[in-house]
Amino acid sequence: MAESVQTTGKRKTAIARVSVLPGEGNIVVNRKRSLKEYFPREAHQQAVLRPLSVTDRLSHYDVKVTVRGGGATGQAEAIRHGIARALVDLEEDLRPLLKKAGLLTRDPRIVERKKYGRHKARRSPQYSKR
Numbered sequence: 001m002a003e004s005v006q007t008t009g010k011r012k013t014a015i016a017r018v019s020v021l022p023g024e025g026n027i028v029v030n031r032k033r034s035l036k037e038y039f040p041r042e043a044h045q046q047a048v049l050r051p052l053s054v055t056d057r058l059s060h061y062d063v064k065v066t067v068r069g070g071g072a073t074g075q076a077e078a079i080r081h082g083i084a085r086a087l088v089d090l091e092e093d094l095r096p097l098l099k100k101a102g103l104l105t106r107d108p109r110i111v112e113r114k115k116y117g118r119h120k121a122r123r124s125p126q127y128s129k130r
Contacts, residue, residue, distance in 0.1 A: 022062070
């Protein structure tokens with residue numbers, strides 16, 4: 001088993017650099033903050049922990065994350081993507097399990113750009129009959 005693995009996870013405009021190393025399950029975000037401190041919402045915490053819980057590796061690895069860009073949901077899912085990739089690098093036999101859970105696929109959805117003559121990407125100006 002390797003000492004530590006570094007991977008990158010992405011979602012929307014968020015990019016997470018994830019280091020996974022053997023340990024007892026500590027997760028540190030942006031050098032000093034704990035997972036519960038950085039993501040107060042339970043849903044975001046569960047999203048980050050999903051790859052570890054699916055593979056029953058919650059207390060096997062420590063995770064250090066540097067995440068930038070996007071919002072809370074994008075950052076949480078970018079971290080999730082990075083952890084899943086790192087677990088596959090550490091233990092190749094986890095790949096089918098993570099693939100089946102849909103954790104190895106990068107979510108390609110990003111914000112559509114605003115078009116000219118429109119209020120937003122698709123919202124057109126209000127129609128006026130008279």
